[in-house]
Amino acid sequence: MSGTIRPLRSDAERTVRTILEAAERVFGSDPAASMEQVAEAAGVARTTVHRRFASRDALLGALGAVAAREFAAAVEAARPETTPPLVAFYQVTVNVLRVKRQWPFALNLYGPEHEEPARVHAEVEKRCDELFKKAQDCGVLRADADLIWARKSYYALIGVAARMHEYDIDEAASRVVDTLLGGVGTGQGLVRPRQS
């Protein structure tokens, strides 16, 4: 989205990446931060930021797009289509957590104001729903589970785990999967009896 007419020279490409990573950090701690702050964090002049990204909105769009693409790649790398649901769950979670820890802010940029991130996130969401459906068919998820609720809970738990840096990736993923599938309770006193 940042003038992809001719491939950038290597140093310019590096600058773009540096700016995007700086933007992630800066906007992460203050979403209303200025281009100036982003430039400073990236170690470049403000005009350079503006040369690479026509506007603040374009920068946010590119930031969201980069994160969204890595997000989609992380999901695809786990081959959720061909792997048994439980294994896929775990592997997808591990991969996504890595991306989510690298782009905690940018991964929330999928509003309708930027088409590409919105489209990519929608595709990933579809993949996720397919995985959940398969898990349900295989008896991993309850037959009466609300799959929308399940997916949203899954996303939320991933968000929590990504922010808990005292967990390494594998422990974080285990927490997410175990909690989503089995909760943190003993089952004593639950309204809904425990069976598929």
Added chain:
Amino acid sequence: MSGTIRPLRSDAERTVRTILEAAERVFGSDPAASMEQVAEAAGVARTTVHRRFASRDALLGALGAVAAREFAAAVEAARPETTPPLVAFYQVTVNVLRVKRQWPFALNLYGPEHEEPARVHAEVEKRCDELFKKAQDCGVLRADADLIWARKSYYALIGVAARMHEYDIDEAASRVVDTLLGGVGTGQGLVRPRQS
């Protein structure tokens, strides 16, 4: 925080409330919205907003404070100290969901830049941790459960449920409690065996 020296006249008090509710709506859909937009949504002049709230920051502080107080009241109303953990869980969840649906944006205003909301949220968090500890002692939560993880997951699930308006309050609360305690899976293939 908004000049509490003398009690406001009734119409002014109504205006303050109207502005706060408008601010919730406006900032909810765009956190970077201007005072002008808030004023317009509230049906008052911009100068009136400014008369009641010395600065944009003061408005955000008051907004966060109102929501935090209602949040704390919602938790206390469930008497989590004296009620059996499972009942308390459910009742707290119901009460909090109501507040969270009314102040979805304002309830996130507990950063260190505003003392009162920060303090109130910290107190509620402490109450929550006590409830979780008691639940664990009573065998409702696993003995090996990480209570920090449990609380954060709880908060996250409440956030999800609050945004799912297709659920009424009671159904939303049931989803939260059931999922937190028992997950959405059947237990088949779980790494961690299901026992206290």
Added chain:
DNA sequence: GTCAGTCGCATCACGTATGTTGCGAGAAAC
């Protein structure tokens, strides 16, 4: 009914973020 409080409106000052342009030095590409 009087009075103080409240609101809308018009106006102003000020700071800051945004976006643009031109130029010179330096570095990558060939």
Added chain:
DNA sequence: GTTTCTCGCAACATACGTGATGCGACTGAC
């Protein structure tokens, strides 16, 4: 080694949000 790209710097224009002030009309409170 030449050419083209890239960056930093300086300067500029503009828009917008914030915050303040004064005045006139209205309205709750007593």
